Amino acid sequence: MLSGKELDERAMLEELGRLIRERDPDVIEGHNLFRFDLEYIEARARRHRVPLAWGRDGGPLRGHASRMQVAERTIAYRRYEVHGRHLLDTWVLVQHYDVSARDLESYSLKDVALHFGLADPGRTYIDGDRISACWDADSERVLAYAFDDVRETRAVADLLARPYFVEAQVFPYPYQTVVLRGNATKIDGLLLREYLRRRRAIPLPSPARPFAGGYTAIFCQGVARNVLHADVTSLYPSIMLTFSVFPAKDELGVFPLLLRDLREYRLAAKALARRAEEPEARSYAAALQQTFKVLINSFYGYLGFPMGHWNDYEAAERVTATGRELIGKVVTWLRTRGAVVVEIDTDGLYLVPPPEVRTEEEAERFMAEAAAILPEGIRLEQEGVYPAMFSYKMKNYALLDPDGRLVIKGSGLRSRGLERFQRAWMEEMFRLLLSGEAEAIPGLVQRYLDDFARHRLDVRMFMKTETLQDSLETYREKVRARRRNPAAPYELALGSERPYQPGDQVSYYVTGEGVKVKVHEAARLATQWDPARPDENVAYYQAKLLNLWEKFRPLVEHGRLLPLEEGEAEEDGGPGEGVVE
DNA sequence: GCTAGCTGATGCCCG
C-alpha cells in the first residue's frame, strides 16, 4: 500500500518526465545534480517503478559510478547520461572555480550564492534535515524554497558555465563532458582528432618519469618596503614557442599550431574584455580569456601527462630548465644593479629596487632594462608596486597594495586547513605589521586569548573543515594496516549516521582538557557544538594561537628585512639542477 | 618513564 505522500511522489516523478519531454531542454542544470539529485530521483523512481524516459529518443536516464580529479581533490560521483541532452552540475563548476580562486568556505548552493552575491535577501531557507517535516506541514513553503534554489542554480550556471560552452565548440567533447574532463585530456582530444582526420597512426603515451620544475627560492624574510613585483608573461608557452620545444612524437606539427591558435584566441578575448561596453559582455570575455589562459598553460602540463599520447618528458624538462635559466639571469642582473631580490617563484619575483630608483617612472625604466636582457619572445613585465611586504617562507607572503588592500598568499598563511580564527588573526596581524603599527600586535594576541577564555567565539571561528579523499572503507583498511594514521574527519564520518563519500567535507572542533589531547579522539562535529554549553578546548586553541604568534614574533620584533644566509636560502630546483629523484 | 624531534602521510596552496 502506498501512502498519500508516496502517491504524491509518483505523480511528481511522472510530471517531471512529462515536463522534460514538453519543454525539451538541451541542458538540464542542477547543483549537486550528480552527487545527490539524480541519485535520489533514480532511487525513488525505481521504488515507484516509474521509468525515467527523459531522452530525446525516449531512452532512459542511465548512471554509472565514476571519479573525477579536480586539482588535488578526487571526487567520486555517479555519472548520468541521457540521450540528446547535457546534464550540468553547478557543484562541479564551483569546484573548478575554487581551484584557482580558493576563496570558498563551502560548496553548498546557499553559501555559493551568498559568496557571489546571487542570493535574494528575501529567499526561503529551510534546514536540510527539516525539509521532509516541513513538506508535511507547509508544502507551499517547500515549493518556494525549491524555486529559490532553482533561481540560484541558474544564476551560478550563468556566472560559471559559459567558458565551458565555448570549450564545447573548441574540443571534440560534448558540453557535459567538457566540464568533467581535465585540460590535458581535452588537448589530447584535439591532437587525436587531427591525426585521425589525416589518417595517421596514434603514438603510445611514454611512461611517466619525474622531472624538475620551476625555480623557487626565498632570499629574505621579514618586512620589506617599496617592493616591485615582476613576472614573465606566459613563461612556459613563450618558451615552447620561442625555442620550439614541442613533443617529439608530433610528426604532423599539430601541437605548435594549436598553441599559436589558442594564444591568438586568448589575446582576442582579452582585447574584447577591454573594449566591451556592457558589463555582461566584459565579464564574459574576461572569463573566456581566463579559461584560455589556463588551457594554454596546460600545454606544458600536457608534455608531462602520463596518459597523453604525444607526451614528452624530455621536452617538459627542457621547458622548465629554460625557465629556471631565464629567471635566474634576471636575478643575477638585478643583484648586480644593487636590487634586493626577496623571493622568486617560477616566473615571477619580488624585489626592492636599488636606492637610486625612487619614482614610479624610474622603477618602470629599471624594470625595462631588466627585461631587455631576455631574448626576443620572452617578456618580463612589472606587475605591481607594493608599499609593504611580509616575506615568510617560500610561496608564503603578505602584501599591502597601494589602495591599502591586504593580499595573503601561501598554504601556511591562508589554507582552509587552518581554523578561521588563525586566518583572521593573521590578517589583522599582517595589517598592523605592514601599516607600521607592530606595537599593537601583542594586544591583538591578548584579545584573541581572552575571546577563547570567555567563549566569545562561534564554532565557525575554530572549527576545521577538511575534504575526505579516501572512501571510509579505504581509510579503515589503511589505518588497520598502519599505512596511515587515524584522522579526525574520517573518525567523525565513521561515527556519523549519514553516508560519506570522497569529496565530502567534514567540519569539526576539538574538545577535552589541556593541550595534549589527541585530536582524532577529542574531535566533535561542528554541528554538535552548542553555544549554550560551549565545550571547546580553550587551552588547546589558546596554545595554537600562541604557537602561531611565536612563529612570526622574531621577524616582527626584528622589524626589517632579514637576508637569509646562502645555506638558509632554501633554493630548490635552481638553475642547472638535475632531475629530482 | 618521559619528551623533543624526527618521519611519513595527508591536505592545501603557488605558479
Place this chain on the structure above:
DNA sequence: AACGGGCATCAGCTAGCG
C-alpha cells in the same frame, strides 16, 4: 587522471634525557 615545488598538521616512533 595537466605539471612540480612547498608548507602545516597530526600521529607514531625513537633517541636521549632525568
